[in-house]
Amino acid sequence: MDKELLRDGLLFINEDNPGESVIVNFYTFVCLIKGIIIAYGKISEAEAKSIINSTPMLTAPPKNYLAACLLGHEEEYYWAMITAHGERYFEKGFSYAVPDGYDEWESKYIKDHNLKTHSLVYKDPE
Structure with a gap:
């Protein structure tokens, strides 16, 4: 995990509608994915880091507004589980939906990892 690329506060503006923007807390997003892989995907921290380092969407921040918004298309839990166990992770004994608790x-x-409260923060035109 390259800490230089993993930064919070990346602002992307919709070129078609400049009143719309999204702030991507990319460091928070990737750290949360790693935590989910370990806690819910039952994978060691070393293996989780290896998985993240070999997953392009987790090694480089989005390049534009659309790519940034696509990160928010699914919950972090979903991204973590498909990254760790593939598209049909739920057939391998893992919960399809976010588990209880x-x-x-x-x-x-x-809180424990001093991350931002939200991975993505959307601003719509007023």
């Missing part, structure tokens, strides 16, 4: 786990993980 996940929200509490996520809040604690964010």
Whole structure:
């Protein structure tokens, strides 16, 4: 995980509608994915880092507004599980949906690792 590329506060503006923007907290996003892979994907920290380092969407930040918004198309849990176990991870004994207690786990993980509260923050035109 290249800390130089993993930064929070990346601003992307919709060129078609400059009143719309999204802030991507990319460091937070990737750290949360790693935590989910370890906690819910039952994978070691070393293997989780290896998986992340070989996944292009987790090694380089989005390059434009659309790519940034696509990160928010699914929950972090989904991205973590398909990254670690593939598209049909739920057939391997893992919960398809966010498991019970996940929200509490996520809040604690964010606090314990000093991460931003949200991976993506959208601003719509007023």
